[in-house]
Amino acid sequence: MDAAIEEQIDPFGADEDTKLKRLLYPESVLNEEMIISSRSDRLDALDELSEDGWKVLQDVLSWATPVDACIHRNTRDTLRKYRKAGLLEETVPTRKPERRRIELNEQTRRVYDRIDEYTRTFYKKAQQSTETEARAIGFVMTTYRQRLTSSVYAISQSLSTRLEKLRTQRKVLERRKRIRDDQDEDRQAALDALSEYSEDEIAELEDAGEDVLNVDLTELAPSLTDEGINLLKEEIEELESFIQEVKQVDDDPKMDQLYEDLDMLDRKGRSRIIVFTQYKDTMHFVRQQLRWKYGENIACYSGDGGEMYDEEADAWRNVGKERVKREFSDNDGEVDILVCTDSASEGLNLQECGAMINYDLPWNPMRVEQRIGRIDRIGQEYDDVYILNYSYEDTVESDIYDRLDDRIGLFEYVVGDMQPILSSVGSKIREATMVEGAKADSEEYEELERDIDQDIEEQQGEDDPVELKDSLAEVDSDRPLREQVIQEARLDAWETYSHPDLGKVGNPSENRDPVFTVDAAKGVFLENETLTEAGIRFDLLSHLDFEFDLTEPEDAEFIYCLQHPGDAPITAEESEDTLAASIANQHQGIGITFDPDTADEYPSLRFLAPGSPLFNWLAATLVETSDRLNLTQSACTANSDGEIVGTAEKPWVVTGWTEEDAADTSLVQLTDGGSVEDRSETVEFLNQWAQEFIENRTRSS
Template sequence: MPLLTETKWKFRYSHEDGDLVERFYNPALACAVEYCRTTGYFTADALALGARGLAGLFANEGRMRLVVGCTLNPDEQAAISEGYDLRALMEEQLAAADLTPPDEKAREGLGLLAWMVANGFLDVKVAVPVDPQGRPARVPGIYHAKFGIILDAEGNTLAFSGSINETAGGWVNNCESFHVHCAWLSETEKAHVDEEFEAFSKLWEDRSPGAKVFDFPEAARKKLLEFMPREDRPITPPISRAEPPHAAPGFRLTNDEFRRCVWVFLTTAPALPNGLRVGEVTSAVDPWPHQTRTYVRFIEQWPCRLLIADEVGLGKTITAGLILRQALLSGKAKRILLLTPKSVLIQWQNELYEKFNLNVPIYDGASLRWREAYGCSGPFEKCVARDEWQREPVVLASSFLMRRRERTAEILNAEPWDLVLLDEAHHARRRGAGTEQEKGANALLGLMRGLARQCQSLLLLTATPMQVHAVEIWDLMELLGLPPIWGADSHTFLKYFSWASGNPSPETLELLTAWFRDCEAYFGALSDSEFAAVMPDVSSIKRTKVVRALRDAAQATRRVLDPESRRALLDVLKACSPLRWRMVRNTRELLRSYKRANKLDLPIAEREVKDIPVEMTPAESALYSQVEDYISETYSKATADRRTAIGFVMTVYRRRLASSFEALKRTLNGRLQRLGLNEEDVSQDEAADEIMAPEDAMELGASAAELEERDRILELLRGIAKLNTDTKAQKLHAELVSVFANDGESAIVFTQYTDTMEYLREFLARELPDVPVASYSGAGGAFREKSGREGSGRWITCSKEEIKRRLKIGRVRLLVCSDAAGEGLNLQTAGVLANYDLPWNPMKVEQRIGRIDRLGQVRPKVRILNFAYKDTVEADVFFAVGERIQLFQGIVGRLQPILSRLPRRFEEVTLASRETRGAARQRFLAEIEEEVAHPGEVPLDLDEVGRGDLEPVDAPAPAYDLPVLDQAMILDASRPMDLEWRPLDARTYAARLPGLPEPIRVTTSADVFEESSDNHEFFSPGGQLFGALARCADSSLSREPQPGICWLLRDQSGRPVTFVVNTEAGFYRADSLTALLTALSRPAPPEPFPAVDWPGYHAWIVV
């Protein structure tokens, strides 16, 4: 008898995997000695679904317990309230049920169940859903998710659960999908299985609060027994075995020749004219239209220079990853440098691997570190010299590290890069931007100016390109390249937007149109369709006059324009600055406008914001004031040369105090032990001339340590120790109770600090025992094991993939998360986000909200809960002012310069003396309100002038995608003879090359890899095994004029254009992998290439 442990089960099965009877039910139940199953209804379809694979169970003399659902209709429910017996009504309904099978396979399934009932192999019970008062409930079936548990002869247990289509024809054409958990694999999996078994036991024993369970009524039993086979034996459905097609006689390629053709195509395809989307369709992402449009634009215009300024949550990293992947696969880029802040290096590395199948090393100044990916044997770290790390084709490095003076020379003296990417590009700015004390470029901007002169393509990413002043936009545009007039100085740039937005004089209009002509001369002339898009309501005749007025150097054409035409001309000037060619900005409002126009089929949620001021207890309030006094007094005592260090540490205390008393306690304890600060304590002042690096924070913390008063810190710690449970935590708990009263809802709690996160997860897990809780921070993920009889209540560490799986299937309904870990988690499965603390930089809050307010959020509304202690400066600013400007509805581009200065102002109030603190706080609030009410002249509105274009991309069908790649790999001739390749599940295989100790699981399914990248390798371009097989196939090509069978054609510039195969039917053009495989199945003997029929191309022999 086989055992469950002998098969590597997939985590998820669906109808897309093929015949689920063959893929799952037959092999699983062939191991079974006990099978527990629920199904939704007493119908032919539902019972037949429950019968799948039971022949194997019977062969093992196993037993099955089946619970079927019975939902009463409204009339029957009314009868219950009038005193009718629930059991009697249930029996009447089952007796009246129509069990006519929809097809022969369903009939066979019913026959097998009937035989098992008659012979004692199957026990059946009926469950009627009830409400909390025990009254029949009108719900679809027992549960929305049906489940089953399988036990083998050695006690190994497997559970599966999911959704099953129990409509007519479900046996044959079911749209089933379910997840599988194996108790022997891990404690996590065992917990899954135990929970399912307990749920079934409660149901079977009539202990479930959601259903009333009865023994199978005799009338229903008789109805089922009508399907007993005449020969009184179980019916075993025939197993179909497809015979391999017989090869037609004639000429055939050898396996080596066939494989060579396939692999030359696979590796060349991204560079073909129809290869533009190969990188996308062989990745693990399904991009939204605006992402596809941006990456296609970048690749088509290669070499290209672009600023992507999409709002937070609209997927800039995905767009960048698509660009990076396609540039690499197509050969356009062979050397790529990715510069990001140190705090997001790991997130970038993970995203590139999990979404784009690229394991990119991080350079930390001394070594290269790769992700420890499944299937990779290492080494994962390599020490390198300063001139050695740059030899990697793609490398991630900290922008904070590379901006250092000694590193700048090192990187600028290296071989030029094909593509340079800078994340958080607003960190590259001039010092004192927009003030009379401008001091030139900061270190990062200076580095980027050097790199911009050396690289082919340049990609800048930031949601906030204008932090302090509009001149910062010019600095970024200048990196990308500006027309001569525009690049002369920043004042010209700023004047243009100010003048074009008003009613310019004739003299000013002459300047503006000259600058427009400068743009067309540099970037290329706009097409008629582009002009029409900018002037949609202008007639074609007037549009022609406007275009002539723009392009003609003579003044006469502009002086004769009527008012409507003049307004249209100004619209063109505003829309057609260099930003049109150098920047793309997509906003949620833009996406909504396309959705309203029925041009976008995409769910976009609205936000429902609730601000929750928390009243502190007298003890908390007194301690809060005591900490504030300690901060201001310690700062005032510092000497001038130590004030920077002391001031920074004191603001760290204040930020942690606003988060939680626990976060402050742990930091104060750390200071007593002379422990340093950590990356979470880095200043949030994005308006600073030089953005603080984590190393800077450590140095300042160490410098200030000796000046702090140990006795005062101990006094504060004693005060914290006397406090009861944090009032804010209690308020959060109360709000979450309301959230979870809505069945099925899930929530995310965000905090700045891991210390606060750990405190909250313990508190919430204790106070919400029926809600599955998990946490995720820079240290990784963890979920709470059930306490009591079912577990110890321990936190079980787990991978990010496990957190994602649990969120998706409802095994986690509450996730407590730190800011550092939020990026990279797909959190739109939650509908509620709680900001337990409010970072001083509002953009940090927007980044959090963007984790659930993402494209694809299925809920029409997402709820945002904001917490702050009452009568604190955070509550004053974020609640009072925030409500006026709808701060938590999204950052408005014109307000960004005001909001970016908030962190510094918070710091100033924090460090004010006790005597001046109240006045400083009032002054701060008044100034912010005044600036918000009268923001002054902002010469350019990025949301307007940088509007993206969401019209569909007109790109050819890709040369191949993942399903076609899978079809090719099924063919033995596509694989090396010494490669072990064994099918496991649909599009999943066990693969082993010579020298590997054991096979690895590889998949060509993006869905499988998305859910299980921790135990699958993605078999697609960029992957380790894919690369190894490509290298195994001899891909050297020849231009010798000799007979051949397959050729790669290149144009006069050397770019690959198509493949040609000599077939039995003649010379065949193969632009796709499918076409190539078809042609290779009917090859003709070698012949000379008919160059006369393919003029203008160079033919390279593949075989």
């Protein structure tokens, strides 16, 4: 560090020398040299450094943190520059978000307002109750209120069903008896735990096809007490007061817009379109409305699995998520429109789909961002992806989304630093609508708007030190575009946690061999005598008598059936119509692959890579049962006298593998082919490394 400063900085530039020391030296050294260095001093130093000072800073930080040679900030703008400079072949799509404000007609507006008032009234009553079951009704009301923003028609059908269930429950309560079974205790325990779940978490559980905590919220009614019976009667009376008007709702105003947009997107060449909704009842409504026009070209994807429409049987049949994805993504597939719930935003990558319609907007905008991430991907087939967002006009939710769009360009860009703000919007909307009764243009709404604006301003107003890439922009302005792009990627690594996708951008002078390769893992596990003796076997799918409709026949060369004695951390999948389920049913094994492309094509397969439970289990089994390798550890610490001594405690531990346990024994490493070879370093190297590490650590602190 001192050498770099002395070599590159004018010896008469004492002020520049001080600035660099403020930025680079630990506080203890600054105190010894009597240099004052507050946070503002360091920010000023960043702002005032000369060209030579910036180069010193870059060299020192690069030397001190060699890992930055492997880390780059791949923002969308940077990736587009990669593509422009010829460093990236794949498309980096541009988002084209558009808002669709759906006007409610006179009838649906009345129903909307009545349901809004009903959910808020009984939410407050539930919150005021001291009984567990009555309080849990508050979650029912919140869920219904969110479903109201999804589809007026769908929530109308749900409320009609709820009224019938409440009437049945009233008859039971009036006779002062309950239908009891062996699950009563479990049900009560579930209700007690219900208050710990947020509305979004409940929606996710419902979407996964499960009752929340094994309790069907749509059937949840107050307890047997007088308070519970009175609350039940009040809710029945409230629903009966407007249920006839609810039953007259036979359509959703959003559907007309959906038909129009599907035709528009088709004219723009977007032959595959995904329609997202938060709730399964809305998904069921939408698919039923579309089937008369699109027939077998529609499929569904939800927590219940994948479904396709059988026109001849006039029924939806479960075919599994894997089949749905394949039919939707393949050019020769049968499916053009995929209607799905938020479960599809987890693990479903659709680079082939160039348009998305958000039929509803959840209270938490981050869930919409997760949906968009399914099609806004590197390698997207289209340069532009269309994102159409539906909401009912003159509602709190619609106005809040408009406000966010105006302030931060919501969904036009990846959210980045705004993620904490967006994640808190859902709870703010719930508080405003369910507790305070906020409506569009009301005083309560304006307070909510001010609250969100303040959060945005605080996030945007935080002190932001000068970005290194901006400070060096003029310094390197004469270099070719390719070099500028690479330099920016390296500098951005200092202010991000992202990792690189492009080996070409790395720093050649600090090249590091990969820790893991696919061929190495295959070489270790396949035909391994130690694993075979432990009862673990890998059978290549192409060598088995197997029936399944693979996307390509040659895919069978990358898929294996894993057989084991029964103590693996996962079980064979047997439920859905998937490749993994077929392997389990036909050969009683676990479907696995080492190939990332194959894992993406068949999501039900287990991708065997470091970090997966199955990979870790296999590696642990190999280590525990093998008598060939030893794990050697070395650690040092500073004692009370400042001496560097050995220790058995973490965290200052460095490890390496050897074939013998001696100080002069060579360390070994894994080759790309999966074999073990000697390194030039010995066990003594570990001891030296640990000692030097703790010495540097002690000196810097």
